[in-house]
Each structure stands twice: as C-alpha cells, then as structure tokens.
Amino acid sequence: MPAALATLGSGVATKVRNIMLTARVLRAFCYSTRPEWDNFGRLCRDGRGVPPKFLTLPDRFGAEIWDTLNGARVLDYGCGYGADVIDCLHHGINASGFDVRDFVLAAARRQAEGAGVTGPFYRPDESHGLRGAFDYILSVNCFEHYLNPAAVLRHMRWLLKPTGVVLAYFSPPWLHPYGGHVREMTPLPWVHLLFPERAVMRLRTEYYAENATCYEDAAGGLNRMTVAKFKHVIAGSPFGFRRLELLPIRGIRAVTKIAGLRELLTTAVRAELIPNDL
Numbered sequence: 001m002p003a004a005l006a007t008l009g010s011g012v013a014t015k016v017r018n019i020m021l022t023a024r025v026l027r028a029f030c031y032s033t034r035p036e037w038d039n040f041g042r043l044c045r046d047g048r049g050v051p052p053k054f055l056t057l058p059d060r061f062g063a064e065i066w067d068t069l070n071g072a073r074v075l076d077y078g079c080g081y082g083a084d085v086i087d088c089l090h091h092g093i094n095a096s097g098f099d100v101r102d103f104v105l106a107a108a109r110r111q112a113e114g115a116g117v118t119g120p121f122y123r124p125d126e127s128h129g130l131r132g133a134f135d136y137i138l139s140v141n142c143f144e145h146y147l148n149p150a151a152v153l154r155h156m157r158w159l160l161k162p163t164g165v166v167l168a169y170f171s172p173p174w175l176h177p178y179g180g181h182v183r184e185m186t187p188l189p190w191v192h193l194l195f196p197e198r199a200v201m202r203l204r205t206e207y208y209a210e211n212a213t214c215y216e217d218a219a220g221g222l223n224r225m226t227v228a229k230f231k232h233v234i235a236g237s238p239f240g241f242r243r244l245e246l247l248p249i250r251g252i253r254a255v256t257k258i259a260g261l262r263e264l265l266t267t268a269v270r271a272e273l274i275p276n277d278l
C-alpha cells in the first residue's frame with residue numbers, strides 16, 4: 001500500500017512538474033502586460049494595450065437587420081452587458097435581454113438606464129411567462145458559451161412564436177486559431193490545441209479575472225463549439241437551418257474550400273434557424 005501511494009504520489013508530482021514546465025514554455029509566448037478590464041468586468045485593453053473592437057448588429061447580420069427586426073418582438077439570448085438590446089431600443093425595436101449571470105444583467109440594466117432606454121433584462125427564473133412571445137431571438141457570440149446548447153435550443157423554441165426565427169452569430173469557433181479565447185493573453189495561434197488545458201488554465205488565472213481550471217469554467221463557459229458540433233447540435237434540435245454561413249478568416253473564401261482547412265480558418269458562424277417541429 002505505501003509503495004502504491006508512493007508511485008501515485010510520484011506520478012502526480014511528475015504531472016504537476018510537466019504542467020509547470022509547459023506553462024513556463026507557454027509564458028514565453030504571452031504578452032508581458034496584463035489585459036485591463038473595466039468596473040463592469042468588460043475588457044478595455046488586451047495584452048498589447050489595444051482596445052477590443054466591438055461589432056454592431058449590422059456588422060454581424062448586415063445593414064438590413066434594422067428593417068428585419070422593425071415591428072418585431074426581439075429577445076437577445078445571452079445579452080451580456082446589453083449593448084445590442086440598447087442599440088435595438090434606440091432603433092425603436094421592442095427588444096429585451098436574457099442572461100444567466102446576475103451581475104451581467106445588473107450591468108446591462110445600468111447601461112440601459114445611462115443610455116436613456118429601458119428594456120426588460122430577464123433572468124432564467126423571470127422567463128416563465130414568455131412562452132411563444134418572440135418573433136426573433138438573437139444569439140450573439142453565445143453558441144460557443146452555452147454549456148448545454150441542446151437545452152438552450154429547446155428553451156429558444158419555447159420562447160419563439162411558431163413563425164419565429166433565431167439569428168445566431170458566434171466567433172471564434174473552437175478550431176479557429178483563437179478558439180481558446182486567450183487572445184488577450186497571447187498572440188500564439190491554436191494555443192488551446194498545442195498546449196495542455198491545465199497549462200493554459202494556469203496562465204489564464206494570471207491574465208483573467210477568474211480561476212478557471214477547465215475551458216468549461218473559462219470565459220463565462222466555453223463548450224469547445226466547432227462548426228461540426230454546431231451542425232450536429234442543430235440537427236438534434238427543434239430547429240433547422242434556413243441559412244448557414246461560415247465566414248472565412250480575413251474574408252478569404254478560397255481557403256475554406258480546401259478540405260480539412262475549413263474548420264481551422266472559419267472566423268465566425270452566422271445562421272438563421274427556423275422551427276422544424278410544426
């Protein structure tokens with residue numbers, strides 16, 4: 001028994017040493033300065049000191065999005081700090097937000113108030129009366145975060161009118177060079193595929209205001225969503241694709257035609273989902 005314990009102990013020690021060693025190697029590729037976050041917990045500057053570029057709904061869905069949503073009741077599912085809800089409200093659209101994190105919703109309400117608009121921001125336990133209430137559900141940069149995307153899709157279906165549509169956009173998918181969501185920490189591509197998860201998580205704690213030990217706990221939840229997984233999840237859901245677009249890195253369409261590279265070089269996924277259970 002003591003011998004078995006000693007073997008186990010030395011195995012654990014070797015593992016820890018390896019993780020520390022790989023973390024040290026990875027550190028050589030990380031920015032020397034830490035990213036900065038504001039009081040709401042939003043990123044202000046990455047490790048290069050560069051502020052993040054925030055995209056708007058027209059950037060993601062096209063300039064016609066305001067016409068599409070005009071007159072519709074809209075829910076932003078995973079609204080985060082509420083920027084898209086506020087933008088919709090400014091365009092006269094009947095929009096509301098939904099999120100699982102209380103502090104994010106509180107910040108969204110404060111942001112809306114500061115912007116002179118009021119839209120409801122719902123927590124899951126406040127959504128009971130919303131069955132079939134929405135014409136459109138927006139899901140922006142969330143499908144790679146929903147830890148149970150199948151359950152989310154069933155909930156979306158429950159919230160939508162039978163004629164409703166889900167407009168989804170997420171970036172980056174898991175196999176993208178920065179799919180591990182550690183871009184603020186290192187410019188090295190595919191870190192999440194090249195380095196063991198524990199080594200990446202070890203360094204993450206130094207760069208991000210969180211103590212994640214696995215990707216599922218990092219960045220508000222990362223579900224390793226590849227394009228293939230997304231298609232698979234939709235296939236098992238009460239939705240079908242009305243449209244699916246894989247947006248290539250830097251808009252270079254040719255690269256995504258090369259078999260095997262498509263997943264690696266897709267920067268964003270844009271989809272329109274319609275109920276298929278009628």
Ligand SMILES: C[S@@+](CC[C@H](N)C(=O)[O-])C[C@H]1O[C@@H](n2cnc3c(N)ncnc32)[C@H](O)[C@@H]1O
Nearest residue numbers: 077078079080099100101140141142145146220
């Ligand atoms: C990367 S943020 C995107 C926020 C916002 N849509 C945006 O584009 O700025 C992902 C959001 O999804 C939320 N989220 C994660 N899982 C969720 C779930 N099961 N239901 C609702 N929201 C969820 C997180 O709390 C987080 O605010």
